[in-house]
Amino acid sequence: MTTVLTYGTFDLFHIGHVRLLSRLAELGDELVVGVSTDEFNALKGKTSIISYADRAEIVSAVRHVDKVIPENGWEQKRQDLIDHGVDVFAMGSDWQGKFDDLSDLCEIRYLDRTDGISSTKLKEQLSDPVSLDVDRVREALDTLQQVVDNYRGLR
Numbered sequence: 001m002t003t004v005l006t007y008g009t010f011d012l013f014h015i016g017h018v019r020l021l022s023r024l025a026e027l028g029d030e031l032v033v034g035v036s037t038d039e040f041n042a043l044k045g046k047t048s049i050i051s052y053a054d055r056a057e058i059v060s061a062v063r064h065v066d067k068v069i070p071e072n073g074w075e076q077k078r079q080d081l082i083d084h085g086v087d088v089f090a091m092g093s094d095w096q097g098k099f100d101d102l103s104d105l106c107e108i109r110y111l112d113r114t115d116g117i118s119s120t121k122l123k124e125q126l127s128d129p130v131s132l133d134v135d136r137v138r139e140a141l142d143t144l145q146q147v148v149d150n151y152r153g154l155r
């Protein structure tokens with residue numbers, strides 16, 4: 001059995017998170033996800049909107065995920081890899097190269113992120129609704145442009 005492990009905050013759970021978890025699950029038979037606790041996020045200088053308990057429950061409910069464990073600090077990874085018999089440790093490409101020192105214990109993989117979305121971006125859009133409108137107008141103009149291009153192609 002191949003066990004895969006990843007870590008993340010998973011605040012304001014979004015499509016980039018689902019796609020990453022789906023691709024991680026394809027790397028093995030069992031997916032373990034370490035969800036960063038509120039205390040650890042504070043240490044990293046991050047604040048999440050959704051509490052640890054709720055983020056852990058949301059990630060547990062994703063069908064690609066078999067087990068959720070708390071991520072309490074930077075130092076636990078080596079022990080987690082041993083405790084959970086991990087074969088593949090994988091993170092999004094924003095962490096490229098950062099965990100290569102664990103390669104004596106298992107395979108290390110970095111997966112491409114989904115473009116255009118992050119918890120940080122969602123928080124910015126929620127706190128600045130005008131930017132959300134600008135994005136919508138831009139999308140509408142792109143669609144209109146495609147319609148015009150198609151029409152020109154037909155003539």
Ligand code: CTP
Nearest residue numbers: 008009010016020091092113114117118119120
């Ligand atoms: N992730 C991804 N694609 C995105 C956003 C996140 O694949 N568009 C991945 C990250 O690379 C990470 C995992 O999802 O491996 C959890 O990331 P997290 O930091 O919780 O998500 P972000 O949306 O990047 O949050 P933030 O903006 O706070 O960094």
